[in-house]
Amino acid sequence: MRLFSLDNRLSLCASFVRSGVKLADIGTDHAYLPVWLVKNGVVNTALACDINEGPLSFGQETVNRYELCDNIECRLSDGLKVVNEDEVDDIVIAGMGGELIAKILSDCTWAKNKDKHFILQPMTKCEVLIEYLYENGFEILEQKACECDKKHYTVMLVKHTGHHCDIDKSFLFVGKLDLSDENSKLYLSHVLSHLKKRSLSDKSLLPVIEKIEGELQND
Numbered sequence: 001m002r003l004f005s006l007d008n009r010l011s012l013c014a015s016f017v018r019s020g021v022k023l024a025d026i027g028t029d030h031a032y033l034p035v036w037l038v039k040n041g042v043v044n045t046a047l048a049c050d051i052n053e054g055p056l057s058f059g060q061e062t063v064n065r066y067e068l069c070d071n072i073e074c075r076l077s078d079g080l081k082v083v084n085e086d087e088v089d090d091i092v093i094a095g096m097g098g099e100l101i102a103k104i105l106s107d108c109t110w111a112k113n114k115d116k117h118f119i120l121q122p123m124t125k126c127e128v129l130i131e132y133l134y135e136n137g138f139e140i141l142e143q144k145a146c147e148c149d150k151k152h153y154t155v156m157l158v159k160h161t162g163h164h165c166d167i168d169k170s171f172l173f174v175g176k177l178d179l180s181d182e183n184s185k186l187y188l189s190h191v192l193s194h195l196k197k198r199s200l201s202d203k204s205l206l207p208v209i210e211k212i213e214g215e216l217q218n219d
């Protein structure tokens with residue numbers, strides 16, 4: 001069976017997964033990401049988890065179609081609640097809101113293990129997720145952006161370091177994006193136009209907007 005391609009958003013998530021690790025894909029739905037990573041030899045095993053039986057059965061169908069039942073286990077799980085610490089190294093949580101991703105991390109008893117890498121791709125409220133991360137001793141190691149079907153997305157590689165970092169409000173929106181990269185600039189310009197709309201009813205955003213405009217012009 002010919003392997004599908006991942007779209008730019010899932011490709012960017014895949015690019016952060018370390019070679020040879022035990023992977024968990026939380027909110028896997030169709031299980032494209034773990035199937036693609038196993039088929040391409042990036043990882044040998046994966047847990048494909050979803051809270052809903054419907055999406056999980058789509059995931060199981062993909063796993064069956066590519067004959068990966070020995071490599072990928074589809075598991076019903078709310079976040080990481082039924083995933084043990086020793087079962088995974090890299091955890092992808094993609095395609096959900098930033099608040100839900102933060103809740104999944106806060107509900108996970110072992111998320112503060114410094115060896116674990118979290119690859120996070122919030123669809124909304126990225127700033128809420130970044131605030132949660134920095135209030136709880138996590139750090140963004142790397143952050144990139146991409147365009148997919150004319151929409152802009154960001155993906156963060158995160159781990160718990162326990163360090164206390166002071167961040168300002170603009171960091172909640174800019175994060176660790178490298179603004180010499182065109183995709184990061186486009187993503188941030190898109191965020192900026194949202195912020196401008198929000199600032200019509202929330203004037204406290206005006207200094208944040210000014211700072212982000214300055215950062216975009218500097219690069």
Ligand SMILES: C[S@@+](CC[C@H](N)C(=O)[O-])C[C@H]1O[C@@H](n2cnc3c(N)ncnc32)[C@H](O)[C@@H]1O
Binds near residue numbers: 026030049055078
């Ligand atoms: C929009 S899909 C994203 C699929 C895939 N991760 C992607 O990025 O293309 C979101 C999936 O997350 C699942 N989901 C929502 N809340 C969840 C939770 N607390 N734990 C696990 N899965 C969850 C949904 O059932 C759905 O299948």
